[in-house]
Amino acid sequence: MLYTIAFILGAIIIYSLFTYFYQKKIVKTLSEEEFKAGYRKAQLIDVREPNEFDAGHILGARNIPLSQMKMRMKEIRPDKPVYLYCQTSMRSGRAAQTLYRKGYRDLYLLEGGFKKWSGKIKTKN
Known part of the structure; x- marks a missing residue:
């Protein structure tokens, strides 16, 4: 039992x-x-869910949630830089991996995500 837990923990650490x-x-x-x-x-993409996007997003951002990324990838041009952000940078990192696997190479993330953003934002009233 202890070996199993150690193995699983080791696998998680290696994967991370x-x-x-x-x-x-x-x-x-x-x-x-x-x-x-x-x-x-560039193309500014907010990968948070629509309710998060509506509550506040960076001015000029398009909402393509991570959960819809594979279906909506055609909306993102591979020949232009792609700037991604989410709430904390976790989902935008996964979105970048998805895009990279499909041939996108000019990918950028906002450090700390929207939570740390101090610039202009837009909200839906």
């Missing part, structure tokens, strides 16, 4: 490390200042 380094290789994480400097010339 692999995902972390893989993500570092395929997507560039940008500070808020770097993100602000480039997102207007």
Whole structure:
């Protein structure tokens, strides 16, 4: 029993490390200042769910939730930079991996996600 728990914990740690380094290789994480400097010339995608998006999002962002990413990928051009964000950067990292597997290479994440954003936002009333 103890060996099983140790094995499972080891597998989780190895998987987490692999995902972390893989993500570092395929997507560039940008500070808020770097993100602000480039997102207007790129495709700005909010991968949170619609209710989160409606509560507040970065001005100019399109909402393509992670849960719909595979179905709506055609809406994202592979020849232009893609700036992704979510609430904390977890879902946007997974979205970047999905896009990378489909041939997208110019991928950027907002460090800390929307939670840390201090720039202009838009809400639906």
